[in-house]
Amino acid sequence: MAKSVSANIVIIGSGISGVAAAHRLLNAGFQHVRILEATARSGGRIKTGKLGDNIVEIGANWIHGPCEENPVFCLARKYGLLDPESLTPENQAMDVGGHPPWVPNYYTSSGQKLNAEDMNPAKEMFAELLIESSEFQSQGGEPCASVGDFIRSEMHQRAAEKWKETDATTRSLRLCAITNMLKVECCVNGSHSMDEVGLGAFGLYETLPGLDCTFPGGYEGLIKNLMSELPTGLVTYNQPVHCVHWNNTEKKQNPVIIECDAGERIAADHVIVTVPLGYLKKHHSALFRPPLPLHKLHSVQRLGFGTNNKIFVEFDSPWWDADCEVIYLLWEDEDVMLDEVPDVQRSWIKKLFGFTVLKPTERYGHVLCGWIAGHESEYMETVSEQEVTQNVTQLIRRFTGNPTITPRRILRSQWFHDPWTCGSYSYPGKGCSVQDLENMMEPLPTKGSQAHPLQVLFAGEATHPCYYSTVHGALLTGWREADRLISHYSSISPSELHKSKL
Known part of the structure; x- marks a missing residue:
């Protein structure tokens, strides 16, 4: 690799993948980034963000799989951003398969607190079905189109066989628990319903070992540390891009022109596009001239991108058990295993599966994080904060049977109405395959073209073949596209490099 490279590289988006790409390129000697x-x-x-005095995560919450192979974990450790227990070898060795073994409390809509052991058979059966759902990817020949369809059809059969001796009330409650677990999976996958998640591609997602951990001082500490190592002024803020003009034949030396909303036109040799898939789905036709090739566009459409929002709720004192880490709310009229609410405007709160408990209490006080995905979550964003508070208060009073519980304050995220993200993260939709993820990361112009190579490159969580929807996936794709350019320039001889810049 030449000591310094004078290619002009523009990165669209200063999320972790854009920042990671810039880091890598500058370290490799690229001067114009x-x-x-x-x-x-x-x-x-x-x-x-902040809820009163507490630091809370409006966006990314955990390091999923904090272990040596996870670059987010390694960077967080390097910058000293983690708790000592997150760094222990025992913590890194725990393989939880993406579902941490949290201590649960179960409450029902008639105000009962259930014995968690009674729900274990439902939990185990659901966990088995999730594992089975992810096995079709390697074999093909999946029996139905979506994960939701598969889980429901299998549950009906297995519950009838295995729980025939169980009394009707317990059996019904277990099916309500399955409905709740489907809502949990909607949050995990960022989908409206598990009926929208493709069964064939569900197993493409890979987990890393390690018990998920959080940043005591907030996830943004990672960004602040990375930014502090970049030259000042590298990022131009409040600069939306209107259009990427690629395959520009007039100026041989700059095949890409980036036109900004404010009117500025920037000439570049390469552009790395790191915008979220939600934004790409909505704006691709205006964003690229010429338009995206059809196969790439079809993959953008086939991949799913949904909304998962949080509602943080602070209380004066806890109403859950001291060792509790997650609270599940079971509606007793939901034994039909459907993860969608029939009347979104009147019953959106029913999609909220429950709460995770922010730990340790010494740091957070008594704060819960409610999770809600899908169209109900998108609707939740549009109602007033007062209405959200009212709904959450009524919900908790109903499920605990305690009419005096009153939240001190709440804070919610609103990712769907954020104009630059249009949702939360990606998942493989119905009919999706590994080919779609490969199409997502393919640079333009496509292979075989005689045009100037690597004009438009794509990074971001939705372009990672197995870590989509994660921060480490996003970071790795930023490095991947930077490496693509680095190896492109290392394979060019210095004389050719000189000519290409004349």
């Missing part, structure tokens, strides 16, 4: 960011901040879907 800049990031264009539509908003006033770096970090994208990594966003830390």
Whole structure:
């Protein structure tokens, strides 16, 4: 690799993948790198906020699989951003398969607290079915189109066989628990319903070992540390991009022109597009001239991108058990195993599966994080904060049977109505395959073209073949596209490099 490379590289988006790409390129000797960011901040879907005095995560919450292979974990450790227990070898060795073994409390809509052991058979059966759902990817020949369809059809059969001796009330409650677990999976996958998640591609997602951990000082600390190592002024904030003109034949030396909303036109050799898939789905036709090739566009459409929002709720004192880590709310009229609410405007709160407990209590006080996905979550964003508070208060009073519980304050995320993200993260939709993820990361112009190579490159969580929807996936794709350019320039001899710049 030449000591310094004078190629002009523009990165669209200052989320973790854009920042990671810039880092890598600068370290490899590229001198002309800049990031264009539509908003006033770096970090994208990594966003830390405050609830009273508490630090809470509006966006990315955990390091999923904190182990040596996870670059987010390694960077967080390097910058000293983690708790000592997150760094222990025992913590890194725990393989939870993406579902941490949290201590649950179960409450029902008639105000009963259930014995968690009674729900274990449902939990185990659901866990088995999730594992089975992910096995079709390697074999093919899946029996139905979606994960939701598969789980429901199998549950009906297995519950009838295995629980025939169980009394009707317990059996019904277990089916309500399955409905709740489907809602949990909607949050995990960022989908409206598990009926929208493709069964054939569900197993493409891979987990890393390690018990998920959080950042005591907030996830944004990672972004701040990375940004502090970049030259000042590298990012231009409040600079939305209107259009990427590629395959520009008039100026041989700059095949890409980036036209900004404010009217500025920036000539570049390469552009790395790191915008969220939600934004791409909505704006691809205006964003690229010429348009995206058809196969790439079809993959953008086939991949799913949904909404998962949080509602943080603070209380004066806890109403859950001291060792409790997650609270599940079971509606007793939901034994039909459907994860969608029939009347979104009147019953959106029924999609909220429950709460995770923010730990340790010494740090957070008594704060719960409610989780809600899908169209109900999108609707939740549109109602007033007062209405959200009212709904959450009524919900908790109903499920605990305690009419005096009153939240001190709440804070919610609103990712669907964020104009630059249009949702939360990606998942493989129905009919999706590994080919779609390969199409997502394919640079333009496509192979075989005689045009100037690697004009438009694509990074971001939705372009990772097995870590989509994660921060480490996003970071790795930023490195991947930077490496693609680095190896392109290392394979060019210095004389050719000189000519290409004349």
